[in-house]
Amino acid sequence: MELQPVDNLPEGFTRGLNSDETSEEYFLNMGPQHPSTHGVLRLVLKLDGENVLEVVPHLGYVHRGIEKLAESQTYLQNIHLTDRLDYLSSHFNNLGYCLAMEQALDIGVPERGEYIRVMVCELQRIQSHLLWWGVTGMDLGAISTFLYGFKEREMITDIFEEICGARLTMNFFRPGGSFADVPDTFIPRVKKVIERMHVALDEYNTLLTDNIIFRERTRAIGILSREKALSYGCSGGVLRASGVSYDVRRNDPYSIYDRFDFGIPVGSVGGCFDRYRMKMEEMPQSLRILEQAVKDFPEGPYRSKEQSAYRLPQGSYYSQVETARGLLGTYIVAEGGAKPYRVKFRSPSFSNLSTLCEMAVGHKIADLVTILATLDFVVPDIDR
Amino acid sequence: MNQLPTEKIFPVHNSIGDLVRHLLPGSAEYVNGFLTIASLLLVVALLPVFLIWLERKVAAHFQARLGPMRVGYHGLLQSTADGLKLIFKEVLVPEGADRFVFFLAPILPASATFLVMTILPFDHHLQVADPAGGVLFALGISGLSILGILLAGWSSNNKYSLLGAMRSGAQMVSFEISLALIMLLIVMVTGTASLREIVLSQQGTILDWWIFKLPFLGFIAFMMYMISSTAELNRAPFDISEAESELTGGFATEYSGISFAMFFFAEFVNMFVSAGLAATFFLGGFLAPQFGIGPIDAAFDFIPGFVWFFCKTFLVIFLYMWFRWTFPRLRIDQLMYLEWKMLLPANLVLLMGAGFFLAMGWTL
Numbered sequence: 001m002e003l004q005p006v007d008n009l010p011e012g013f014t015r016g017l018n019s020d021e022t023s024e025e026y027f028l029n030m031g032p033q034h035p036s037t038h039g040v041l042r043l044v045l046k047l048d049g050e051n052v053l054e055v056v057p058h059l060g061y062v063h064r065g066i067e068k069l070a071e072s073q074t075y076l077q078n079i080h081l082t083d084r085l086d087y088l089s090s091h092f093n094n095l096g097y098c099l100a101m102e103q104a105l106d107i108g109v110p111e112r113g114e115y116i117r118v119m120v121c122e123l124q125r126i127q128s129h130l131l132w133w134g135v136t137g138m139d140l141g142a143i144s145t146f147l148y149g150f151k152e153r154e155m156i157t158d159i160f161e162e163i164c165g166a167r168l169t170m171n172f173f174r175p176g177g178s179f180a181d182v183p184d185t186f187i188p189r190v191k192k193v194i195e196r197m198h199v200a201l202d203e204y205n206t207l208l209t210d211n212i213i214f215r216e217r218t219r220a221i222g223i224l225s226r227e228k229a230l231s232y233g234c235s236g237g238v239l240r241a242s243g244v245s246y247d248v249r250r251n252d253p254y255s256i257y258d259r260f261d262f263g264i265p266v267g268s269v270g271g272c273f274d275r276y277r278m279k280m281e282e283m284p285q286s287l288r289i290l291e292q293a294v295k296d297f298p299e300g301p302y303r304s305k306e307q308s309a310y311r312l313p314q315g316s317y318y319s320q321v322e323t324a325r326g327l328l329g330t331y332i333v334a335e336g337g338a339k340p341y342r343v344k345f346r347s348p349s350f351s352n353l354s355t356l357c358e359m360a361v362g363h364k365i366a367d368l369v370t371i372l373a374t375l376d377f378v379v380p381d382i383d384r
Numbered sequence: 385m386n387q388l389p390t391e392k393i394f395p396v397h398n399s400i401g402d403l404v405r406h407l408l409p410g411s412a413e414y415v416n417g418f419l420t421i422a423s424l425l426l427v428v429a430l431l432p433v434f435l436i437w438l439e440r441k442v443a444a445h446f447q448a449r450l451g452p453m454r455v456g457y458h459g460l461l462q463s464t465a466d467g468l469k470l471i472f473k474e475v476l477v478p479e480g481a482d483r484f485v486f487f488l489a490p491i492l493p494a495s496a497t498f499l500v501m502t503i504l505p506f507d508h509h510l511q512v513a514d515p516a517g518g519v520l521f522a523l524g525i526s527g528l529s530i531l532g533i534l535l536a537g538w539s540s541n542n543k544y545s546l547l548g549a550m551r552s553g554a555q556m557v558s559f560e561i562s563l564a565l566i567m568l569l570i571v572m573v574t575g576t577a578s579l580r581e582i583v584l585s586q587q588g589t590i591l592d593w594w595i596f597k598l599p600f601l602g603f604i605a606f607m608m609y610m611i612s613s614t615a616e617l618n619r620a621p622f623d624i625s626e627a628e629s630e631l632t633g634g635f636a637t638e639y640s641g642i643s644f645a646m647f648f649f650a651e652f653v654n655m656f657v658s659a660g661l662a663a664t665f666f667l668g669g670f671l672a673p674q675f676g677i678g679p680i681d682a683a684f685d686f687i688p689g690f691v692w693f694f695c696k697t698f699l700v701i702f703l704y705m706w707f708r709w710t711f712p713r714l715r716i717d718q719l720m721y722l723e724w725k726m727l728l729p730a731n732l733v734l735l736m737g738a739g740f741f742l743a744m745g746w747t748l
Contacts, residue, residue, distance in 0.1 A: 141713025
């Protein structure tokens with residue numbers, strides 16, 4: 001077997017193509033503009049016909065230098081930057097950053113403020129999962145799911161628009177609560193969402209989950225063992241699908257999650273269908289939290305005393321939250337000034353994506369797309 | 385009626401043909417021939433425009449939205465506008481493409497579908513030609529569209545196109561077999577391969593249509609025809625050769641402008657042809673549905689045959705669209721498994737079963 005000269009290879013590959021006459025090996029560039037790489041992820045594949053031999057992801061196509069930018073803005077100004085990490089979880093990103101600041105300044109949050117946080121976050125989790133569900137269906141060729149997912153997602157997006165004026169980059173939470181109280185229509189609208197979602201989830205399961213083609217497409221594809229998932233630092237649905245019951249809301253509760261009664265779905269095999277199931281089962285659990293929160297939603301102040309400028313005392317502060325995709329860590333190093341010395345985000349999508357090569361090798365191109373879909377990453381969260 | 389040899393090729397025995405024969409007795413055969421081809425061309429040109437609009441509307445209503453609404457009444461002129469736009473767009477040829485083959489490829493599927501249209505029995509005497517081996521003709525000609533797709537994939541100098549073409553080649557060659565076997569079943573039970581004769585063999589009530597006439601087997605055969613023709617048409621859930629979420633555009637990735645439109649048009653006319661064949665084989669073609677109830681039968685009989693043909697064809701087309709907007713896509717190996725390990729054996733069993741039924745005289 002002859003190998004191509006090594007200097008002629010695409011970046012990231014060490015072994016050349018098999019140049020036997022019968023060999024069907026070739027390199028294929030997938031992305032950054034490709035319908036199912038969800039944004040601007042670029043993959044370089046080494047294929048043998050349809051079979052994937054090697055995958056090398058190339059990152060950085062939406063790198064905006066958010067962490068560096070955060071060093072030249074005040075603490076309060078940085079909240080809006082976090083919106084742009086994982087744009088489908090901007091409430092979670094805001095919350096993670098605010099929690100770190102609250103920890104530094106020892107700011108408490110009033111009861112109503114905590115309830116608002118939990119409810120808004122759970123709504124966002126459902127919203128993000130709905131989009132993911134639609135896109136997963138579309139990646140597998142069932143285009144209608146995309147529009148169904150958006151139908152209910154729109155109800156939640158409308159709620160967000162009403163409470164903070166934005167539909168995507170929320171910039172809603174502040175240290176000590178949120179920048180505004182929720183309007184009177186909030187609770188009735190949440191109730192309507194809960195009611196509708198119970199019906200919708202049944203429909204979705206009938207349409208996609210129980211479809212035989214979908215089952216066959218996801219069965220025994222992209223299996224990630226428990227050990228591999230742990231060693232790659234996976235979190236969220238990807239980790240739980242591999243049989244590890246870890247959810248920040250349960251294992252390291254923040255805000256008032258310890259008061260709610262909800263389950264953590266755990267998978268067994270760690271394949272694509274398990275990862276799919278995790279997300280689908282998380283939605284009813286979020287609805288459970290919402291139902292409890294709606295029942296006990298208190299009156300009172302929504303934010304503790306507001307400050308015009310925040311100066312974090314010297315030291316380093318860390319907070320973590322469970323976003324729709326997994327564990328988001330926010331690490332702030334402060335020097336006592338009005339601006340942080342360094343801000344570092346630990347994004348779930350990055351660690352989850354790094355398992356791709358582990359899972360995709362040996363499968364077909366179509367399976368690679370399935371694996372990408374069930375990994376559920378957001379590229380701006382990886383590049384930052 | 386003195387039949388000239390050419391009139392066997394264009395047997396226009398309807399009122400228009402008779403009128404032409406009456407007015408121009410000398411050159412009737414040429415005028416009639418010209419009229420037939422011209423009207424067929426018109427149908428082939430207008431059908432995809434309507435079908436694309438229908439597809440978009442059906443998809444939209446499946447997805448709880450309205451679809452095109454702006455151009456014309458409920459967007460009826462939308463696909464005309466899109467077609468015009470495509471005609472005026474620049475046709476880009478990728479670097480390193482085989483130019484001749486690149487431009488030849490889209491013509492093949494378009495002409496193949498046109499050729500199959502010539503043998504579709506639209507009405508009693510509304511059929512360009514009725515060759516004795518019509519079924520074989522349909523099967524043979526439809527193979528040309530595979531060639532077009534393969535050439536497109538090869539000449540584009542794009543790996544995605546090539547992958548799409550290879551998938552499509554494997555897929556269509558396999559599913560052609562079960563399609564042929566189902567057609568063979570119909571030929572076996574009717575004893576003729578002429579499409580007109582196949583329709584005429586279903587005269588009587590709707591229970592005489594082949595879908596009902598062979599107890600159980602007819603319905604199973606119809607379902608298998610639907611599955612294999614969907615695969616043959618490269619439509620979802622078997623659209624692996626296009627598979628936009630995997631291969632961006634599949635074999636058509638590098639095509640733009642009018643060459644892309646040709647593929648697109650061929651795809652939709654092909655769907656019509658496939659549905660038309662399904663109506664011919666299983667649903668009584670141009671025959672009006674008869675229920676054995678006097679007044680209703682008389683009323684239905686009053687409606688011209690081509691209306692019934694189009695009704696039945698569009699019913700089947702609706703089924704194709706229903707599949708497309710509901711199911712996820714299969715993977716290539718699952719597709720091959722479906723054909724070679726499930727459909728093909730089932731087909732053979734079905735063929736034997738039908739032979740047995742016929743031998744025992746168990747038709748309804």
